[in-house]
Amino acid sequence: MVKALVTGGAGFIGSHLCDHLVSLGHEVVVLDDLSTGSPANLEHLPSVRFVHGSILDRALVDECVRGAGMVFHLAAAVGVHTILAEPLKSLRVNLHGTENVVEAAARHGVRYAVASSSEIYGKNDADGLHEDSDRILGSALKSRWSYAAAKGIDELVAVETSRASGVPCVVLRLFNIVGARQTGRYGMVLPRFVAQALAGEPITVHGDGSQRRCFGSVHDAVPAMTRLLDTSEAYGRAVNIGSREEISIEGLAHRVREITGSASEIRFVPYHEAYDPGFEDMRRRIPDLSLAARLIGYRPRYRLDDIIK
Numbered sequence: 001m002v003k004a005l006v007t008g009g010a011g012f013i014g015s016h017l018c019d020h021l022v023s024l025g026h027e028v029v030v031l032d033d034l035s036t037g038s039p040a041n042l043e044h045l046p047s048v049r050f051v052h053g054s055i056l057d058r059a060l061v062d063e064c065v066r067g068a069g070m071v072f073h074l075a076a077a078v079g080v081h082t083i084l085a086e087p088l089k090s091l092r093v094n095l096h097g098t099e100n101v102v103e104a105a106a107r108h109g110v111r112y113a114v115a116s117s118s119e120i121y122g123k124n125d126a127d128g129l130h131e132d133s134d135r136i137l138g139s140a141l142k143s144r145w146s147y148a149a150a151k152g153i154d155e156l157v158a159v160e161t162s163r164a165s166g167v168p169c170v171v172l173r174l175f176n177i178v179g180a181r182q183t184g185r186y187g188m189v190l191p192r193f194v195a196q197a198l199a200g201e202p203i204t205v206h207g208d209g210s211q212r213r214c215f216g217s218v219h220d221a222v223p224a225m226t227r228l229l230d231t232s233e234a235y236g237r238a239v240n241i242g243s244r245e246e247i248s249i250e251g252l253a254h255r256v257r258e259i260t261g262s263a264s265e266i267r268f269v270p271y272h273e274a275y276d277p278g279f280e281d282m283r284r285r286i287p288d289l290s291l292a293a294r295l296i297g298y299r300p301r302y303r304l305d306d307i308i309k
């Protein structure tokens with residue numbers, strides 16, 4: 001049994017990670033400020049110790065990391081709406097918060113995993129984004145990209161701190177992970193579509209709906225996260241995690257409507273109405289998963305239809 005600290009553990013992915021860590025027999029501590037997470041996500045896990053606080057609180061972070069055997073750093077300001085509304089907050093939490101967590105892990109010699117994002121590939125839409133792409137963050141640093149920029153720096157901070165301290169780390173580049181407990185409040189497309197379909201409201205597709213994404217199950221992602229932190233060959237690397245089952249956003253709206261048996265109309269909302277004038281989105285985002293396959297035999301088990309159901 002190892003003591004695991006999960007920052008952002010009251011959130012969507014974090015709470016599933018807590019489920020998994022508890023099922024593996026680990027003792028789990030969560031540090032979360034509940035800005036987007038909810039205590040309800042952890043209610044069924046009475047053994048998890050919950051610490052209500054921010055990763056910006058350096059002393060508190062240090063206290064939580066001390067005595068832990070591994071750290072999963074997932075706390076972040078997330079969601080396109082949050083980021084566009086408050087790019088500075090997003091930068092502050094995602095840069096300084098990560099620095100606090102990573103530095104504490106290095107100081108106490110605790111191996112750590114840091115959640116990054118497919119967003120760092122920017123507007124690259126090559127078929128199969130590979131971890132070694134040198135076009136990362138090639139996009140202009142507009143507020144749209146503040147999250148991506150911060151996650152890119154987080155990766156560098158994580159890996160360089162690991163190199164300097166000798167404490168192992170792995171960077172988890174997550175691609176559109178979905179599942180139960182994800183909320184649509186901050187711009188996440190699948191839970192929003194499902195909620196709209198179930199309520200019989202119009203399903204609102206941003207843009208023309210031809211943009212394509214791959215949605216991965218949280219039940220595939222979470223075991224990959226723990227296994228990567230147990231795999232020395234993964235140390236110091238960034239590893240893509242997600243699915244390669246591709247679908248257009250319009251196609252997703254139709255799929256959700258069919259599966260929920262909804263009669264909702266599908267309505268297209270131009271980007272400049274949904275977000276900001278000049279909002280940019282990636283046309284296509286599909287991960288190259290060969291590194292995760294080689295390191296841990298990663299192969300997603302869940303199909304999109306199962307995830308929607």
Ligand code: NAD
Nearest residue numbers: 008011012013032033034035036037054055075076176177
């Ligand atoms: P989430 O909003 O459910 O989880 C984030 C958690 O961090 C929340 O519980 C929130 O309350 C907490 N948090 C935010 N600011 C904090 C602070 N200052 N101090 C302490 N806690 C704070 O979102 P999620 O989808 O579960 O995301 C988890 C991680 O995975 C994030 O780092 C996110 O960037 C990354 N990620 C997620 C996806 C995805 O598809 N869901 C994709 C790429 C990356």
